[in-house]
Amino acid sequence: MADPEILICPACDAANRVPHARLADAPRCGKCKALLFEGRPLALEARRFDRLIGSGTLPVLVDFWAEWCGPCKAMAPTFAAAARDLEPGFRLVKIDTEAEQALAQRYAIWSIPTLVVIAGGGEVARQSGVMDRASLVRWARGAAGS
Structure with missing residues (x-):
């Protein structure tokens, strides 16, 4: 298989x-047959996040947020819409900083919303605050070099 990507299934992990050239062909999980891209961000807890970062090969765009945060709520529809623009070249993930405090601490999240691009297992870019959709997509692609 030429230039395969390792995609972690959003349903069964x-x-x-998947060959890179076939990412846009609506690939399905070989185990559970679920779509590997759903056109929306994945809400993950630490264990599933660590599996995605540790085993997956696509750049991951993470939205660190909290339910009580007004700017986070304002950013949520923009982040969801960006998933449709950035998939299948990215995996978009939402991390609730209240539920996953240790994960937020590991990434030194001091303000929210904070967006982090992770590629090759490490952080490559960070941006705090609300962004419009076009700016978010441009920033993420630039950060990941795509």
Whole structure:
């Protein structure tokens, strides 16, 4: 298989090898048959996040947010819309900083919303505050070099 990406299934967490050239062909999980891209961000807890970062090969755009945060609520529809623009080249993830305080601390999240691009297992870019959709998509692509 030429230039495969490792995609973690959003439904069962199975690792799937998909040729990069076939990412846009609505790939499905080899184990549970769920779509590997759903056109929306994934809400993850720490264990699933660590699996995605540790095993997946796509850049991950993370929105660190909290339910009580007004700017986070304002950013949520923009982030969801950006998933449709950025998938399948990115995996978009939402991390609730109240529920996953240790994960927020690990990434030194001091203000929310904070967006982090992770590629190759490490952080490559960070942006705090609300962004419009076009700016968010441009920033993420630039940060990941795509």
